[in-house]
Amino acid sequence: MVIRTCARSSGAFMKLLYCYQNRDEQIKRARKAGRLTVGRLGFGVPEEMILAAGMVPVMICAERTSELSRADKYLEYSFAPKAKAWFDVLAGGGKSPLPDFVAAADSEDVVNRIYYYLREISRTEPDCGIPPLHFVDLLFSRHMMYQKWNYAALERFLGQLEEWSGRRISEEDLRRGMELVESRRTALLEISALRRCAEPKISGCEALVIIGSGFFMPPEEHAALVRELADEAHGWPSLEGRRVFFCGGAQEDTAVYEKIEAAGAVVVSEDHNWGDRCYERAAAKNAEPLKAIADKYMLAGVSAQKGLVAERVEALRAGVAACSAQSVVFYTDEYEEAASWDYPSQKEMLDGEGIGSVCFCKMKYPAENNAGLDKALSDFFRGEGRINAK
Amino acid sequence: MRSERAVKKLRATAEAAAYQKQWFRETQQRVESGEDFAYVNADVPMEILRAMDIPFVVNQWWAAICGAKQMTSKYFGLLREAGYRDDLCSYCATAFAESLDTDDRLSGPWGGLPSPTISITRLACDCQGKIFELFSKRHGAQLYTLENTVPRKLPLKWWELDWDNWEELYDTDRLDFAVEELRCLIRFLEEKTGRMFDINRLAEVMHLINEQESYYLKTRELIAKTSPAPVTVVDTINAVMQAQWQRGTQWAVDHAAGLYGEIKALAESGTAAVPNERYRLMWLGRGLWHDFAFYQNFEEKYGAAFVWSMYLAMGADAYIRNNVDADPLRALAARYIGMEDFLHCPPWNAQWFLKEAVHNNIDGVVYMVPENCMQAVEGSYFVKKTLEDAGIPVLIFRADPVDARKWNRDTMTALVEEFIEDRIMGGGKNG
Ligand code: SF4
Numbered sequence: 001m002v003i004r005t006c007a008r009s010s011g012a013f014m015k016l017l018y019c020y021q022n023r024d025e026q027i028k029r030a031r032k033a034g035r036l037t038v039g040r041l042g043f044g045v046p047e048e049m050i051l052a053a054g055m056v057p058v059m060i061c062a063e064r065t066s067e068l069s070r071a072d073k074y075l076e077y078s079f080a081p082k083a084k085a086w087f088d089v090l091a092g093g094g095k096s097p098l099p100d101f102v103a104a105a106d107s108e109d110v111v112n113r114i115y116y117y118l119r120e121i122s123r124t125e126p127d128c129g130i131p132p133l134h135f136v137d138l139l140f141s142r143h144m145m146y147q148k149w150n151y152a153a154l155e156r157f158l159g160q161l162e163e164w165s166g167r168r169i170s171e172e173d174l175r176r177g178m179e180l181v182e183s184r185r186t187a188l189l190e191i192s193a194l195r196r197c198a199e200p201k202i203s204g205c206e207a208l209v210i211i212g213s214g215f216f217m218p219p220e221e222h223a224a225l226v227r228e229l230a231d232e233a234h235g236w237p238s239l240e241g242r243r244v245f246f247c248g249g250a251q252e253d254t255a256v257y258e259k260i261e262a263a264g265a266v267v268v269s270e271d272h273n274w275g276d277r278c279y280e281r282a283a284a285k286n287a288e289p290l291k292a293i294a295d296k297y298m299l300a301g302v303s304a305q306k307g308l309v310a311e312r313v314e315a316l317r318a319g320v321a322a323c324s325a326q327s328v329v330f331y332t333d334e335y336e337e338a339a340s341w342d343y344p345s346q347k348e349m350l351d352g353e354g355i356g357s358v359c360f361c362k363m364k365y366p367a368e369n370n371a372g373l374d375k376a377l378s379d380f381f382r383g384e385g386r387i388n389a390k
Numbered sequence: 391m392r393s394e395r396a397v398k399k400l401r402a403t404a405e406a407a408a409y410q411k412q413w414f415r416e417t418q419q420r421v422e423s424g425e426d427f428a429y430v431n432a433d434v435p436m437e438i439l440r441a442m443d444i445p446f447v448v449n450q451w452w453a454a455i456c457g458a459k460q461m462t463s464k465y466f467g468l469l470r471e472a473g474y475r476d477d478l479c480s481y482c483a484t485a486f487a488e489s490l491d492t493d494d495r496l497s498g499p500w501g502g503l504p505s506p507t508i509s510i511t512r513l514a515c516d517c518q519g520k521i522f523e524l525f526s527k528r529h530g531a532q533l534y535t536l537e538n539t540v541p542r543k544l545p546l547k548w549w550e551l552d553w554d555n556w557e558e559l560y561d562t563d564r565l566d567f568a569v570e571e572l573r574c575l576i577r578f579l580e581e582k583t584g585r586m587f588d589i590n591r592l593a594e595v596m597h598l599i600n601e602q603e604s605y606y607l608k609t610r611e612l613i614a615k616t617s618p619a620p621v622t623v624v625d626t627i628n629a630v631m632q633a634q635w636q637r638g639t640q641w642a643v644d645h646a647a648g649l650y651g652e653i654k655a656l657a658e659s660g661t662a663a664v665p666n667e668r669y670r671l672m673w674l675g676r677g678l679w680h681d682f683a684f685y686q687n688f689e690e691k692y693g694a695a696f697v698w699s700m701y702l703a704m705g706a707d708a709y710i711r712n713n714v715d716a717d718p719l720r721a722l723a724a725r726y727i728g729m730e731d732f733l734h735c736p737p738w739n740a741q742w743f744l745k746e747a748v749h750n751n752i753d754g755v756v757y758m759v760p761e762n763c764m765q766a767v768e769g770s771y772f773v774k775k776t777l778e779d780a781g782i783p784v785l786i787f788r789a790d791p792v793d794a795r796k797w798n799r800d801t802m803t804a805l806v807e808e809f810i811e812d813r814i815m816g817g818g819k820n821g
Contacts (some may be wrong), residue, residue, distance in 0.1 A: 074771045076759060077788070109516040112540060113767050120736040120772055123544075139537045141513065145570055146537055152563060305516040308523045308533075337478050337762065338516035341524065344473035361475065 002258050006236040007206050012229040016213040016222070023061065026216045027097045030056040036165060037099040039131065041086060041114065043273045043300075044105030044138045046154065046293045048283065051219070052169050052177035053161040059215035060086050060102070061252045063094045064366050074117055080335040081365035082252060083110040090118055092129045101164050103157065105136040105297075107273075108305035108338075134160045138297055140306040150294040158290065174289035180219040185279040187223040188214070190230035192276060195268045196323040199238035204246065204257040204267025212252070212274050239266045242381050245325035246270035247316060247346070248304065248339050249332045255367040260329055263377035269323035271315065277301045304332075304339035312342040313349050320355060327381070330359040356380075399663075400625040402649040406632040409641065414500050417445045421504035426583045429485065429506040429525070433514060434536065435726040437599070438575055440638035441592040442585050444508070448635045450676075452503060453484040457679035457792030459499040465491065466793060478762050480793040481676065483521050489528035506531040508582060510575070514538045514730050515765040534578055536571050539564050541731050546741050548732060549707040556711070556724035568723035589718055595638035596714040596721060602637055605646035606630060606705030609653055613697055614750045618667030620656035623699040624685050625663070627677050630701045637709075646705075668693035669814050672747055674773070675758035675766070677701070680794040687803050692810050698750050700733065707742070708732050736769030740776040747782050754814040755784040756806060760791055783813035 007013045019026070030037045037056045040047065047057040062085030070093030071084040079087070088094055090102060104115040115135050122130045137153045139146040162169055191210050194201040202210070210229065214222040242265040250272040251257060257267050269276050283289075283296040302315040320328060328350055332339050340361055350357045358380045364370050421427040428446035430436050439446045456462055465487035466476040472490055485503060488494060494502035509531045511522040519535050526533040542561050545551060551559040576587045609626070613619050629649050636642040671688070673696050678684055688694035708728060711721040732738050747755065755777055760766045774784040787805060789797060 076767050076770055078762060078764060078767055106540065109764050113764065115540075116735055117769060117772075120769060123737065124772075135540050135542070137540050139539070141535060141537055143574075145567075145574065149537075149539070149567055309520050310523065335762075335764075337764070338520065340475050340478055341517055341520040345524075347473065 002203075002205055002254070002261065003209070004203065004206070004236070006233075010229060010232050012225045012232065013206070013209070015225055016217075016229070017209050019217040020209045020213040023216045024096045026056065026058055027099060030058075031097075036101070038161075038164070039090065039099035039102040041090070041102055041104040042107040042111040043278065044107035044140075044297050045103045045136050046157070046297060047219075048174065048177035048181050048289075048293050049154070049157060049161055049169070050103075050177070051180055052173040053165040054167065054173075055101075055161070055165055056218075057215075058099045060089060060099075061215075062086060062365075063089055063096060064253065066094045069093050074121065078335050079110060079113070080249075080333050082250070082333065083114060083335075087114045087117065090114070090130060091121060098129070098131055100131055101134070102131045103134045103136055103160075105138050107138070107140075107297075107303065132164070138294070140298060140303075142299065147295065147298060150298050151291055154290050154294045171289055174293070178283050178285075178289060178293065180223075182282060182285075184214055184219040184223040184226070185282060187226035187230065188279045191226060191233075192269070194230060194233050198324075200243070200266050200268055201233045201236045201238060203239055203261055204244070204270075205254040205261055207267070208251060208254050208257055208274060211276075211278065241266045243268045243324060243326045245316070245320045245323060245328045246272070246275070247319075247328055247330050248272065249336045250274045253366075256331060259367060259374055259377055263374065264381045265327065265329075265377075267329075268325060269319060271301060271304070271319055273303075277303070304336075304342065307342070309342050309345050312339075313345050316346050317349055317353070320350070320353075326355065328355060328357040329377075330357060330361070331363060332361050333365045334362040400621060400629060400649070400652055402645060402652050403625050403629045405648070406629050406645060409636075409645070410632050411500060413636070414447075417447070418501060418504045420445050421506075426507045427504055428508040428510060429503070429529075429531065430509070431482070431511040431518065431522070433512050433726065433729045434510045435572060435575070435722055436635075437592060437595050437638055437722050437725075438572065438579065438587070441595045442576075442579055442583065442587055444579065444583055444585070447503065447506075449482060449485060449511075451631065451635045453481050453792050454631070454677060454679040455499050456484045456488060457794070458682070460680065460794065461488070461499060462680070462793045463795055464497075466795070479517050479521060480790050481760065481763060482518060484792055486521050486525040486528065489525055505529040508532050508534065508579070510534045510536070512536045512538050512730070515763075517764070532582060534575065536575065538730060539567060539727070541735060541738075544737065546737060547745070548728070548738050549742060549745065552708060552724070552728060553710045554712050556721075560724065560727065564727060565720065565723055568727045569719050572719050572723055592722070593715055593718040596711065596718050598640065598643050599637045600710050600712070600714070602633070602643045602646040603705050603709040605643075605650045606702055607707075607710070609646075609650045610702050610706040612650070612653055612657055613702075616657045617670065617751065618662035618664055619670070619695055619697040620653050620661060620663060621697075622663045622685060622689075623673055623696045623701075624682055626702045627699050628682075630705055631677070634701070634705060664689045664693060664695040666690075666693040667695045669695070669753040669810065670698070670751055671696045672698040672743070672750065672752040672755040673758070674700070674743060674755055676760060676791040678758065678789065679792050681797060681799060684799060684802065687799075688806060688810060691807075692815070694754075694810050694814070696756075698746060698752060703746050704732070730765075734765060734768040736772040737776075739768055740773045743773055744776050744780055744782075747777055748780065752782055754809065755782060756809070757784055757786045758789050758791070759786055761788055761793075761796070762790075783809070783817070785809040785813070 038050045039060045041060045050057040062082040068088045070091035071088040244265040281300045283292040302311040432450040468490040469487045470476040509526045633642045633645045685696045714721045
């Protein structure tokens with residue numbers, strides 16, 4: 001299925017695809033415009049606040065072609081491959097230009113570890129070129145005392161952004177940052193509707209491009225293009241194939257979805273940060289901005305890393321029902337371990353609901369390195385098979 | 391001659407083992423009579439439970455017992471049968487795996503783990519909460535989790551501040567937060583068990599712990615300055631770890647005092663653990679619970695003795711908190727939030743290992759990085775570099791502390807032998 005001709009004929013889609021594929025250009029464009037950039041390591045780093053500071057948020061992502069020389073030097077074997085690649089980029093091993101500053105948040109444990117390592121390299125090798133770092137210490141257990149802690153963590157981040165940007169950030173600035181993100185969110189909801197409807201108009205691969213391009217372009221521009229595209233996509237041919245919910249590791253590129261969709265399925269929703277999860281929750285409009293932002297990140301959909309098993313089971317049940325998925329594909333790379341503890345309980349729930357599932361864990365990255373994946377997927381979609389590929 | 395089983399010679403080690411068995415039997419009886427019983431992770435502030443007289447078992451201690459009893463192959467087989475991966479988080483998942491054993495009362499170590507009513511863990515990695523949740527569900531226990539915050543302040547020599555100047559050591563808001571966490575935990579335990587927490591009792595517990603740990607300090611100092619060393623880690627790891635989980639009791643104080651007395655007597659009589667001691671080795675990482683004899687493999691052939699492990703040294707440096715009476719809860723907060731940071735956060739771990747290596751006159755470091763544990767991803771590059779820059783060679787290898795399935799003693803022995811020959815005899819401090 002990959003990306004269809006109808007999408008490629010859309011001017012709006014092609015602009016999004018360009019930003020999605022040429023991620024480096026975001027920093028180059030910002031530099032040209034004299035704007036400072038802040039790398040976001042982990043999804044808990046609030047982009048609204050970076051925008052409020054007049055800076056450009058840049059999502060740290062894996063460079064597929066990176067040789068990982070820095071990661072191999074500093075990291076233990078048990079870092080997941082994409083996390084290795086994030087580290088490598090930030091430690092100066094990649095080809096991409098580095099952001100001016102980096103903020104990390106504990107949206108997954110591996111980010112803490114990367115932050116510790118970068119901080120230590122910066123301390124011991126002052127000429128290492130790692131941008132100045134800040135840790136946004138958000139907690140995700142849902143209790144009032146953690147919420148209070150999170151408010152304080154964002155106060156500290158605000159202070160750091162003021163220092164980095166050299167300007168005071170007002171409540172009005174924060175509200176403007178929130179509005180930009182909210183506008184993009186509502187535009188993406190239109191895309192979601194076009195995926196989840198009875199006759200999907202947008203494939204999983206196309207959706208990853210539409211959603212993910214938002215990390216690499218100004219939100220107002222992204223929102224406008226997404227709206228334009230949503231209007232056009234109503235007239236696109238409907239997709240046929242088994243409706244799949246994708247559960248597991250974040251997909252920073254379309255490779256895995258390409259394989260799933262080439263095997264005869266359509267990915268209609270997912271629970272990872274490069275898909276539906278990244279925009280599902282809105283920040284409350286009538287609360288104090290900093291608190292609204294903190295709550296948005298703290299209470300976003302239950303993630304594979306921070307959710308407990310029972311929460312993950314219920315989240316999957318709801319996610320599958322919301323998009324009328326017929327099958328679930330569980331997929332995690334090697335050393336992306338946390339979700340593996342959820343899987344048996346999630347599978348049991350799906351079995352009870354009569355929904356077939358297939359599990360791929362310990363997968364190689366990039367996805368092309370997994371011999372047998374294409375066949376395993378097509379076997380699964382061809383039959384009622386419930387295989388557990390290891 | 392290599393022995394299959396570790397030769398432990400201290401009375402204190404045997405006494406600790408005997409006490410543990412007896413205590414465990416009593417705990418089983420208390421649970422059978424309907425008392426609440428808690429299962430807690432090692433970094434949980436168990437002093438609160440001690441002060442409330444709630445019986446508890448520590449996850450890592452129990453995993454070590456299961457490992458030593460060679461139960462893990464069976465347990466991880468059960469995990470696999472239940473649809474779980476059997477190659478993840480063995481240290482933390484052993485008890486959950488055991489809970490799948492329908493035969494546990496008969497075949498489990500010491501009659502199996504009694505069913506807890508409470509389980510408590512810290513969310514110091516992404517898997518811990520999930521594993522404790524699954525474990526709790528199997529036993530019908532109520533799960534309680536504590537969060538984990540990240541240190542911003544990093545004074546390099548934490549061991550010079552933690553006994554008295556913890557306000558200087560930690561970010562103030564982290565300490566405030568940890569105290570609040572303790573208050574919430576206390577409230578939960580009070581409601582769950584119907585027992586009221588008594589701050590004066592906690593102060594007593596904290597004093598007992600200070601007394602106990604001060605014996606570990608003396609013991610560590612004694613081993614550091616005595617060569618050949620009177621004991622090796624085979625004696626100290628078990629003796630200290632078992633008593634550490636009984637901390638806050640008079641028994642633990644007496645045991646620590648007895649351990650010190652016994653080692654002192656050995657030192658004074660010139661009795662050496664390895665009479666031909668030529669090289670002093672440091673063991674970094676968790677104990678190799680399924681093969682303690684491994685530590686003794688290098689004694690006869692090379693005179694290489696493992697004299698250092700974190701178990702005794704952490705007791706010496708990381709637990710004592712003076713002036714407890716001013717605010718026992720804050721003193722406890724200042725103990726428990728550091729445990730994760732001291733061991734797993736660079737530069738705190740690397741700097742401490744270096745200080746200890748120099749202090750103990752270490753010739754080489756054998757560093758076991760566990761399989762599949764993100765929490766133990768602790769900057770091994772920085773640890774190795776810090777030690778090697780100081781002229782102390784380091785061997786890093788991967789192994790599992792409790793799961794023996796992938797362990798090959800011959801291969802590992804050959805690896806360490808090669809390290810001793812090439813890096814210590816051939817080029818290290820004495821080379
Ligand atoms: S990652 Fe390590 S600390 Fe966390 S649950 Fe697994 S074994 Fe335990």
